[in-house]
Amino acid sequence: MTNPMLAPTSESDLAECIATATGPLAISGGGTRGLKPEGTALSTAGLSGITLYEPGALTLVAQAGTPVAEIEAALAVENQMLAFEPMDHRSLLGTTGDPTIGGVVAANISGPRRVQAGACRDFLLGVRFVDGTGEIIKNGGRVMKNVTGYDLVKLMAGAHGTLGVLSEVSFKVLPRPEATGVLLLTGLTVADAVRAMSSALTSPYDVSGAAHIPEGQDGSPVTMIRLEGFENSVTYRAKQLKERLSQFGPSEIERRIDGPVSTTAGWRWVRDVETFAGTDEDVWRVSIKPSDAPALTATLKDARVMLDWGGGLVWVACLSGIDIRSKVPKGHATLVRASDQTRKQIATFHPEAPPLAKLAADLRKNFDPKGILNPGLMG
């Protein structure tokens, strides 16, 4: 028997749904990120709309179910953006639907610019959420500096709804850069690529993206280093950086902003890990120290990889059912795409050290005493 979906349209509705729930709830926004916990479906998509947008204060507040596309469109009108560049999982996971801002927050989704600007959690100023008893709770607010009380804002980012269901989120937004330039190096080994990206990221040229794809669109390795800002500044820094990286071979500077080979399309391709779309491999997302990336990719042998964040983020596509965690040095690996069979064998999230796992379990008990919010998803 399928349970009917719960689709609250207001925060108080949401609180009512949770307060009266007696069994597990499977919480989702747009349902595009591929996590399918057991339970009665509870969608926050009905809590939709931008509640406040002050471009001059770089602040935007929206209900959790607001489509990301709606927010990005509103920001574009004022030449602003979500600087953490949230990934769209639809092509990688083959999902449909509208990604919501609450989903982005619940999963702490960040893209290539994370290496310079910060993650979703770094731009999240405030949250409103409903805990597992139906209590409405707020934390943070809509100002950029706020140390009033404990920071539950960060805690909610990446908690995947297991401590509470988000009803409203507020963000610091940033001006959209006037110009973009991408330095392209070709033919590098992973080790050289990481060295080149490290050299770029330790330069004063404010690099806002550094990715390496061993099999680029034409099949050969490509390393992409992004610069953003005012036109003259980008031109200047691209020239400086080209010189700084000359030891890694010749490079090109890509400045096109429209069309299929533009810088915009190129970085969306990296952001959305499109190179792994449409296959039946398992896909892992591994966060490690950048200089550990070459050894990790060597150990993974036949697996396909893609490096972002200067090597600090390694996307891995490998044969279904292989647990790569034993090969990951200090850091963590999340199973982003997997067959149902793999999901039964391998946990989605990286197991934590026992004292932290205990803290996590105790926190869940305190915030969700009935154990109904995406139970089992995070341990």
Added chain:
Amino acid sequence: MEMPRPSEHVLGKKTRFISRLKTILADEHVISDVMETRVYECDALAAYACQPLCVVLPGTTEEVSAVLKICHEEGVPVVPRGSGTSLAGGALPTADSVVLGVSRMSDVLETDYDNRVIRVQTGRTNLSVTGAVDEDGFFYAPDPSSQLACAIAGNIAMNSGGAHCLKYGVTTNNLLGVTMVMMDGTVVEIGGAHMDAGGYDWLGLICGSEGQLGVVTEATLRILPKPEGARPVLIGYSSAEIAGACVSDIIKAGVLPVAIEYMDKRVIEVVEDYAKAGYPDCEALLIVEVEGSPEEIDEQLGVIKQIARTHDPVELREAQDADEAARIWLGRKSAFGAMGQINDYMCLDGTIPVSALPYVLRRIGELSDEYGLDVGNVFHAGDGNMHPLILFDANKPGDLETCEAMGAEILKLCVEAGGCLTGEHGVGIEKRELMTVQFNTADLEAQMKVKDVFDPAWLLNPAKVFPLSNSSDRRDTIRPAA
């Protein structure tokens, strides 16, 4: 400010307890002589002081763990302390507490430029983190104004900010990993040189928890390559409204300065007398600083100056060289010292939406008239973090109380305007009882439930952050009976 009654039970076993601590630490690192513990009786919120039971100065994570284990067994509260520069009473002891200072632990453990991180012991001062990497062209971004003295431990506890956080963020945005000792002595490693958490964001939760969840002994911090250069421009306006509109327009134009600082007429006057920085005589003064190569700086300042001119400034001055840049910053950097020369003052720290700046400044002026105390405003305008300085006379009976009452009104005003009680100093004891202005019972209860998980006996940094009436049930039922 009311503090909970010290536990007679704890006070009664002082001698035995101290001798137990001395089984782990060298005698000179367990301080109980009243003349020597006096140094630790208060922090930079010097209006409040209390002698602790004793002070311990462990030298390693293992020693911190052993000390906490004993305190946990004995039910003795612990007040963690970095350098004691808290402006909110975050390190104020209670009479039945042990002050645990991390000042002996100040080593750099690892510098890793390739991965852009540094690992330090948390007793290290903020400025000396940058000092360790400066020659190689790097810096640690958060720069609270006490950076010469304040410790990374305190920066993490309070999630400290600084003048440059408009671009670089505050401590929580630059913290990648910690070694933390829990109240029962368990040592946990969280994060590292990699980015973001795999499970819950423990780092985000710990940063800014005011030493109430654990004692952080080591930290992995993000370091950044230094920009090629930086240059400020000084802009004077005839009203706060116009200055506020200018700030908003600069931000909207897509320039992201590293700092936008604001000073009002009262502060300008005092600073001029004190530092002779050559500031114009005007109602509102902005210092806007941008970074980059000389050409990039020219480009950004060009945009800023153009915007500034549309608002009809009374003064617009761009630094032509390093000396002029230093002179522009001189007044701002000496503002707190200069105000301290003429008066006692209380420094507030509320944050407001930038759009509410003119309204809040006008209301602060009205409150100043109402309470009969002078106020100077100097703050980080780019992010709305206000620092009203209320001037009072500590020797005049009743003046401190009037000042505190007025401070509370200003903080309520900040919350009412859509902001918060504290942007970078923390709650400590100072704003503890005002928490109910910003949070309802359910909001506070959620935060206290986090504390319950990390420190079930509520022994770490007692009587801070939460209003005493909200936390009394937990403290009363959990603390061992006499």
